[in-house]
Amino acid sequence: MLSIKNLHASIGDKEILKGINLEVKAGEVHAIMGPNGAGKSTLASIIAGNETYEVTEGEIALDGEDLSDLAPEERAHKGVFLSFQYPVEIPGVSVTNFIRTAINETRKANGKEEMPANEMLKVIREKSELLEIDRKFLSRSLNEGFSGGEKKRNEIFQMAMLEPKLAILDETDSGLDIDALRIVANGVNKLKSDKNAIVVITHYQRLLDYIVPDFVHVLYNGKIVKSGGKELAHELEEKGYDWIKQEQEA
Amino acid sequence: MDLKEKLLSSFMAFEERVDVHSELHDVRTEAIKNFEDKGFPTKKDEAWKYTSLNAILKNDFTVFPKQDTAIEFNQVKKYFLHEVDTYKVVFIDGVFSSHLSSTTHDGIDVCLMSSALNKPKYKMVIDTYFNQIVNKEESLTSLNTAFANEGAYINIPKSKVADKPIEIMYFSTGNEAALMVQPRNLVIVGENSHVQIIERHQSLTENPVLTNSVTEIFAQKRAIVDYYKIQNDSLKANLIDNTYVSQKQESHVSVHTFSFGGNLTRNNLNFYHFGERLTSTLNGITIIGEKQHVDHYTLVKHSTPNCESFQDYKGIYSDSSTGVFNGKVYVEKEAQKTNAFQKSNNILLSDKATINAKPQLEIFADDVKCSHGCTVGQLDETAMFYMQARGIPKKEAKALLMYAFSNSVIENIKIPELKQRITKIIATKLGVKLGFDL
Numbered sequence: 001m002l003s004i005k006n007l008h009a010s011i012g013d014k015e016i017l018k019g020i021n022l023e024v025k026a027g028e029v030h031a032i033m034g035p036n037g038a039g040k041s042t043l044a045s046i047i048a049g050n051e052t053y054e055v056t057e058g059e060i061a062l063d064g065e066d067l068s069d070l071a072p073e074e075r076a077h078k079g080v081f082l083s084f085q086y087p088v089e090i091p092g093v094s095v096t097n098f099i100r101t102a103i104n105e106t107r108k109a110n111g112k113e114e115m116p117a118n119e120m121l122k123v124i125r126e127k128s129e130l131l132e133i134d135r136k137f138l139s140r141s142l143n144e145g146f147s148g149g150e151k152k153r154n155e156i157f158q159m160a161m162l163e164p165k166l167a168i169l170d171e172t173d174s175g176l177d178i179d180a181l182r183i184v185a186n187g188v189n190k191l192k193s194d195k196n197a198i199v200v201i202t203h204y205q206r207l208l209d210y211i212v213p214d215f216v217h218v219l220y221n222g223k224i225v226k227s228g229g230k231e232l233a234h235e236l237e238e239k240g241y242d243w244i245k246q247e248q249e250a
Numbered sequence: 251m252d253l254k255e256k257l258l259s260s261f262m263a264f265e266e267r268v269d270v271h272s273e274l275h276d277v278r279t280e281a282i283k284n285f286e287d288k289g290f291p292t293k294k295d296e297a298w299k300y301t302s303l304n305a306i307l308k309n310d311f312t313v314f315p316k317q318d319t320a321i322e323f324n325q326v327k328k329y330f331l332h333e334v335d336t337y338k339v340v341f342i343d344g345v346f347s348s349h350l351s352s353t354t355h356d357g358i359d360v361c362l363m364s365s366a367l368n369k370p371k372y373k374m375v376i377d378t379y380f381n382q383i384v385n386k387e388e389s390l391t392s393l394n395t396a397f398a399n400e401g402a403y404i405n406i407p408k409s410k411v412a413d414k415p416i417e418i419m420y421f422s423t424g425n426e427a428a429l430m431v432q433p434r435n436l437v438i439v440g441e442n443s444h445v446q447i448i449e450r451h452q453s454l455t456e457n458p459v460l461t462n463s464v465t466e467i468f469a470q471k472r473a474i475v476d477y478y479k480i481q482n483d484s485l486k487a488n489l490i491d492n493t494y495v496s497q498k499q500e501s502h503v504s505v506h507t508f509s510f511g512g513n514l515t516r517n518n519l520n521f522y523h524f525g526e527r528l529t530s531t532l533n534g535i536t537i538i539g540e541k542q543h544v545d546h547y548t549l550v551k552h553s554t555p556n557c558e559s560f561q562d563y564k565g566i567y568s569d570s571s572t573g574v575f576n577g578k579v580y581v582e583k584e585a586q587k588t589n590a591f592q593k594s595n596n597i598l599l600s601d602k603a604t605i606n607a608k609p610q611l612e613i614f615a616d617d618v619k620c621s622h623g624c625t626v627g628q629l630d631e632t633a634m635f636y637m638q639a640r641g642i643p644k645k646e647a648k649a650l651l652m653y654a655f656s657n658s659v660i661e662n663i664k665i666p667e668l669k670q671r672i673t674k675i676i677a678t679k680l681g682v683k684l685g686f687d688l
Contacts, residue, residue: 048639052631076641088636092657093650098640101650106641141657158640 001026001197002047002166007058009046016042016053018222024166027194031208031233032201034219035241040201041085043219044170047199048082049075062166076102077109079165083155083172090142095154096124098142099161106162127160131187148175156187163191168199173207185210205237220244253307253430254289258282260313261396268399274367277381281395288389300574300606301516301545306488309458311430313397315343319423321454323350329452330417333667336448337416339402343423344431346400350419358445360416363401363434375405379438383466383496383522391492391518394464398434401463404447408440408470415446415665420463422487424455435465439473439501446665450480453487465493469501471525476664477505482675483512485540492518499525499554506663507534509544510675520549523585526556533659535672536565536573537652537679545574552585552615561592564656567603578610579620586615592622597629597655649680 002024009017016039024030034040046053047060049072060067067075090098104114115123128138131153143151152172159167169188173181188211192198200211208216208230216233218226220241225248226232236244251259261282265275290307291298319342330338337360340350346362353361366372367380381398384391402418422429439445453459469475481489489512495503509515521530536544550559565573575594596605609622629651637647653660653676660676663669 045635048635050635050639052635071644072635072638073641073643073647076639080639082639084636084639086632088630088633090633090637090650090654092654092660098650101646102637102640102642105643105646109641162641 001063002199003061003064004047005059007043007046007060008056009042009053010056011053015056016222017046019058020222020224022217022224024197024199026197028215029192029198029200029211029213031213031216032199032219033203033205033216033233033236035245036203038219039222040219041170044082044168044199044201047168048072048080073105074109076162077106081159081162081164081167083152083159083167083169085171085174087143087151087155089144091144093142095138095140095142095157099124099158102158103161123161127157130160130190131157132183133157149177149180152176153180153184156184160187160191164196166197166199167191168201170201171203172200173202173204181207182210205233208233218244220248253311256311257313257393258286264314264397264399273377278396278398281386281392284386284392285389285396288392291389297547297576300572301514301543303514306458306460306514309428309460311428311458311460312426313430315345315426315429318345319343319425320349321347321421321423326350326421326452326454329419329450331415331448331665331667331671334665335414337412337414338419339416340419340421341400341433342421343425343429344400344420344433358407358410358412359403359405361403363403363436364399366403366436367399372403375438379436379466379468381466383468383494384464384492385494385520388492388518390462390490391464394432394434394462394492397432398464401434401436403435404437404445406439406443406445409442410440411443412445415448415668418447418449420451420461422453422455422457422459424453424457426457428458428460430460430462433461433463435463437465437467437475439467439469439475441470442472443470444474446476446478448478448480448665448668451483451487451489453484456484456486459487461487461489463489463491465491467493467495467503469495469497469503471498471500473498473501475501475503477503478663478665478668479505479507479517480510481508481512481515482510485511485513485542487512488514490516490518493520495521495530497521497523497525497528497530500527501525502529502531504531504533504662506659507546508672508675509534509536509538510679511538512542514543516545516547518547520551521559522551523554523557526554528554528557530557530559531662532559532561532563533662534563535656535659535676536563536567537656537676538571538573539568540571541569542571543573546576547574548577550579550590552579552581552588552590555584555586555588557585558589559591561594562659563594564659565594565596565605566599566652566655567596567605568599570600570602572603573605575605575607575624576610577608577622578612579622581613581615581618581620583614586617588615588618588620590618590620594624595655596624596626597652598626599629646682649677649682652676652680
């Protein structure tokens with residue numbers, strides 16, 4: 001589904017990604033771990049089309065189609081979803097209205113009619129129950145005054161509504177207490193199918209107890225330096241990242 | 251003949267035409283003298299540093315329109331808040347239109363300035379309030395006073411709630427090649443009374459218009475006044491709005507200025523305090539483009555203790571448009587425990603757009619809380635990326651962000667239908683149709 005080949009990217013003169021290779025197939029869950037500053041969030045952001053970074057080499061393809069020249073919204077229309085580490089506040093625009101706009105723009109781009117209002121309401125009810133979101137919450141301004149946990153839960157709610165092919169969860173566990181973490185993870189697991197794929201970006205192993213990855217990759221200094229199964233995450237948890245750093249510098 | 255000379259020579263003719271009692275004659279004569287001395291302001295005046303009237307004054311404006319023009323309500327319905335019932339005081343080319351208006355004397359007075367100025371039964375009120383709170387040194391206000399004859403007269407007696415909003419509407423029809431009008435409004439809101447007023451100037455053609463308007467608002471003890479100015483005029487329309495507010499203790503007056511159009515708009519908004527524990531609110535949203543110019547010049551004069559003032563101005567400027575925010579807060583020595591807050595946030599959407607923001611705080615009391623903040627920026631890239639990443643195209647994402655940016659002011663609109671109207675105008679201005687009403 002997602003195929004990244006020799007991806008190099010920089011911001012200004014600073015090279016952040018230095019040749020990333022990653023293959024994600026439908027039905028798989030991949031975790032990308034690594035110390036702070038390794039380039040994890042940059043990678044997530046670049047897949048979603050953030051133009052702040054310049055891709056200097058390599059390619060990103062979704063189902064064989066090169067994404068390089070596509071704007072972020074076009075990638076979203078093709079099924080790429082990024083759950084933000086720091087979701088943005090939009091005063092005056094309710095969660096419901098925001099998601100309605102996002103869904104209908106996506107449908108429009110894919111040549112579909114707008115979703116009828118009653119169907120929209122039904123889906124919203126369903127998905128908000130899945131994430132144990134209070135109905136009142138949905139009429140609040142998007143992310144405005146939300147707690148860290150509410151923001152993240154709202155991100156996954158949007159993911160549930162948009163049903164993306166490829167979901168990238170950037171540090172979704174940060175700012176979550178254990179109950180919220182369980183709700184969010186449970187939501188993600190219910191959305192998992194053999195037709196979609198999930199890339200979980202995290203600093204800690206904690207989230208991976210709930211969203212169990214098929215593959216774990218360690219990103220260090222702009223490169224994937226180690227890949228393995230879920231046991232790699234445990235190893236990292238035990239030994240810390242110094243172990244990777246020492247190995248790399250040796 | 252330039253416009254100043256034309257106005258001076260018209261003054262005599264005007265005085266003969268209107269039947270006025272002698273006190274008023276003295277007021278007018280004094281006013282025209284001040285205008286004669288000072289003339290139109292130029293960029294050399296500190297208060298007009300960023301706004302030039304030169305180009306506008308070159309038009310050969312007609313000062314007294316010759317003919318009455320009739321307009322059918324259906325032609326102009328869209329400019330009114332037609333979803334709800336309102337009182338209406340409507341003027342066409344400066345002349346009162348009884349046909350389009352809906353005035354009242356039932357418990358409250360919503361009628362014409364010309365009647366109030368001329369009828370003996372209003373004499374006491376006029377003597378007490380007319381021209382009492384204006385800055386008599388200001389030349390454009392003086393010019394208006396000299397010719398003051400028509401406008402809206404609103405008098406809400408003690409302990410009355412105006413049962414519906416009042417719309418004051420000035421249309422210009424283009425019957426004259428270029429028209430200058432000088433409306434004069436007087437609003438008196440009695441103790442414990444409450445009123446909502448919407449004022450709009452609307453040109454119906456592309457002929458140049460210059461409006462030099464003066465509004466005096468008197469809020470008595472515990473009165474609540476919500477005043478909304480909608481400025482969404484044609485590209486040939488120019489507006490100089492001089493509004494003076496006098497507040498007594500525990501009153502709440504808010505003036506919301508929505509500047510969405512016109513060629514040149516200058517808002518001189520002045521608040522004066524005459525009692526304790528009162529609140530003044532000055533809010534504004536400016537969204538302009540092309541070569542439009544909007545200048546907000548505000549003054550809040552805190553003269554009494556324990557009062558509050560809030561200013562929140564948002565500006566979005568595209569193309570070669572220019573904006574000015576000059577906000578002066580003056581806290582006199584006696585005005586202890588003053589809370590005065592001022593914000594001016596601006597977004598420039600083009601390299602050619604400019605904003606000049608100048609907050610001025612003059613504080614002579616020592617126990618006060620005052621703050622001011624001006625920001626000028628571009629749209630937040632991260633926020634744009636967030637929305638685009640959810641599938642919302644750039645243009646719509648931009649519109650949502652700008653709406654969010656203006657939201658703190660929109661939220662404060664107390665008439666729901668007006669709130670809807672304003673958000674609709676904003677959506678149209680931003681060129682988007684979203685799947686929901688903003």
